[in-house]
Amino acid sequence: MAEEKRFRIGYALLPKKQNSFIRDSLVNLARSRGIDLVRVDPNRNLTDQGPFDCVLHKLYGDDWKRQLTEFTVKYPNAVVLDSPESIERLHNRISMLQVVSELNIDDGSETFGIPKQIVIYDKETLLDRRNWEALNFPVIAKPLVADGSAKSHKMALVFNHDGLNSLKPPVVVQEFVNHGGVIFKVYVVGERVRCVKRKSLPDVREDELVRVSEDLRRFSQVSNLATDERIDDRYYKMMHLDDTEMPPLSFITQIARGLRRAMKLNLFNFDVIRDSRCGNRYLIVDINYFPGYAKMPGYETVLTDFFCDVLCKKQQWGEDCSENAGFDGMMMGNKDVRRMM
Ligand SMILES: Nc1ncnc2c1ncn2[C@@H]1O[C@H](COP(=O)(O)OP(=O)(O)OP(=O)(O)O)[C@@H](O)[C@H]1O
Ligand SMILES: O=P(O)(O)O[C@H]1[C@H](O)[C@@H](O)[C@H](OP(=O)(O)O)[C@@H](OP(=O)(O)O)[C@H]1O
Numbered sequence: 312m313a314e315e316k317r318f319r320i321g322y323a324l325l326p327k328k329q330n331s332f333i334r335d336s337l338v339n340l341a342r343s344r345g346i347d348l349v350r351v352d353p354n355r356n357l358t359d360q361g362p363f364d365c366v367l368h369k370l371y372g373d374d375w376k377r378q379l380t381e382f383t384v385k386y387p388n389a390v391v392l393d394s395p396e397s398i399e400r401l402h403n404r405i406s407m408l409q410v411v412s413e414l415n416i417d418d419g420s421e422t423f424g425i426p427k428q429i430v431i432y433d434k435e436t437l438l439d440r441r442n443w444e445a446l447n448f449p450v451i452a453k454p455l456v457a458d459g460s461a462k463s464h465k466m467a468l469v470f471n472h473d474g475l476n477s478l479k480p481p482v483v484v485q486e487f488v489n490h491g492g493v494i495f496k497v498y499v500v501g502e503r504v505r506c507v508k509r510k511s512l513p514d515v516r517e518d519e520l521v522r523v524s525e526d527l528r529r530f531s532q533v534s535n536l537a538t539d540e541r542i543d544d545r546y547y548k549m550m551h552l553d554d555t556e557m558p559p560l561s562f563i564t565q566i567a568r569g570l571r572r573a574m575k576l577n578l579f580n581f582d583v584i585r586d587s588r589c590g591n592r593y594l595i596v597d598i599n600y601f602p603g604y605a606k607m608p609g610y611e612t613v614l615t616d617f618f619c620d621v622l623c624k625k626q627q628w629g630e631d632c633s634e635n636a637g638f639d640g641m642m643m644g645n646k647d648v649r650r651m652m
């Protein structure tokens with residue numbers, strides 16, 4: 312009997328991500344379905360470590376980009392998830408959210424958008440009051456760059472003009488929108504979409520804003536869980552999230568699929584809040600490449616199913632080079648992105 316073909320997926324991740332994502336439960340499930348997950352050593356040449364049917368990665372820098380290009384020249388049929396050019400737009404908090412305005416979704420009564428925001432590149436502009444006429448306090452100041460560093464997650468809730476003095480440009484300043492202290496994190500894995508609730512910043516009441524004794528409050532990663540925490544019933548109870556209604560799944564799925572197509576990315580999550588002033592308005596505040604999937608319930612199955620889809624499409628691609636056989640956002644050799652409809 313002919314031996315069953317096995318597939319090799321190489322993963323190139325920083326140690327923290329590797330520890331959280333590459334769990335025995337994922338490796339074993341993938342293995343049982345014919346897929347071997349193989350660690351790529353970032354200190355050695357990627358091409359020398361091939362062949363791989365697919366490469367998963369979350370590494371930064373020009374050297375890594377060059378390595379991926381060399382790899383795809385040698386292995387033109389390998390799939391790279393995702394293309395560095397597509398990932399790059401998420402490293403800047405302005406280009407990150409620009410894509411939201413490109414979406415065209417009509418789902419009955421729900422609407423969506425992004426909070427009002429401006430980008431400030433220098434101290435002079437920061438202190439010029441005319442620039443603040445369009446925004447209401449409180450505002451959230453976020454570093455412009457979102458490159459995965461601890462610094463890029465350091466935020467500040469700014470209550471008044473005086474609070475702006477301590478900010479260090481370049482920053483994105485976004486209107487803080489009351490949303491009942493709960494954020495929705497939407498995980499996207501190819502066509503698959505999962506939405507979970509997390510704790511967020513509490514609302515700021517107008518009377519509180521006048522009385523508040525500080526000008527600015529710094530915070531970081533308020534909605535994150537520790538690497539090994541999962542979102543289960545215990546988390547919902549502990550954080551009092553039980554009473555918050557989920558957004559309509561079909562609406563969220565349409566946004567997720569629209570973002571996936573527009574950004575040409577397969578592995579990302581986005582943060583959504585529901586505007587308390589207008590209960591059917593949703594605002595996207597953040598998009599992250601290759602997030603902490605292990606915190607998502609059932610991540611092993613979702614990811615393994617996705618790997619199977621990718622490898623199956625890759626097989627078809629090999630046999631049928633028509634436009635319909637390609638991928639969304641995946642880099643395949645030097646053919647780059649094609650569409651999977
Ligand atoms: N415009 C806003 N209005 C109200 N709350 C907001 C707004 N923007 C962000 N937040 C809150 O601040 C948190 C951090 O903001 P954001 O998600 O942009 O930062 P981040 O460091 O990129 O997060 P992540 O850890 O998901 O990458 C959000 O999870 C949410 O709780
Ligand atoms: O390492 P950077 O590039 O900063 O990306 C982070 C994302 O910004 C976060 O959104 C991830 O946490 P969530 O999966 O809870 O969103 C977070 O997940 P992790 O802490 O499990 O790695 C990171 O992926």
Ligand SMILES: [Mg+2]
Binds near residue numbers: 534597
């Ligand atoms: Mg976020």
Ligand SMILES: [Mg+2]
Binds near residue numbers: 457597599
């Ligand atoms: Mg983020």
